[in-house]
Amino acid sequence: MADEKRYWLFKSEPEVFGIDDLILAENQATAWDGVRNYQARNFLRDDVQVGDEVLFYHSRNAPIGVAGVALVTRAAFADPLQFDESSKYHDEKATPEEPRWYAVEITFQQKFEEVVTLKELKAHPDLTEMLVTKRGQRLSIQPVQPEEFRIVVELGRAKDLEDDPLDLI
DNA sequence: GCCAACGTTGGC
DNA sequence: GCCAACGTTGGC
DSSP states (O other): OOOOOOEEEEEEOHHHHOHHHHHHSGGGEEEEOOOOOHHHHHHHHHTOOTTOEEEEEEOSSSSOEEEEEEEEEEEEEEOGGGGOTTSTTOOTTOOSSSOOOEEEEEEEEEEEEEEEEHHHHHHOGGGTTOGGGSTTOOOSEEEEOHHHHHHHHHHHHHHHHHHOGGGGO
């Protein structure tokens, strides 16, 4: 609890669940479940805390990049899908007493006017160490440095200004 | 849709 | 415990 606020990047395929789905969700919140990678699981279980901020990343479908920001509103709890036999995320080795997979809850915070694209992230001189820009990086839950988070949000805001019709008057 | 990079599985 | 085979991710 004494831990400082942390920053994360959560990947999702917008076709499956994009930032617009988060906006439309009840209370604009959702359980971030279905994570089935141990490294990502460990982050969810051990490190993601209420109050942390999340870059909401759209993968696979253009425009690929950061679509907005969400807030962590509930820390790790057992991913219910692991106990659901009808779910593709069902895990027969998991039990409520000893869950194997964890979820957190995130709540919508902001959507950028335009996606901050992966291309832009790769091109930015201060984001060369950002994990998502690295080749072959498939982790769906990634830690983000505070400075990296600040820069990406700034890039998102800059776009909002560019697109503001008032600027054209 | 392709395929490189990765993670997991399972035979030995 | 190694590693080939397989399945998945995700940029292009």
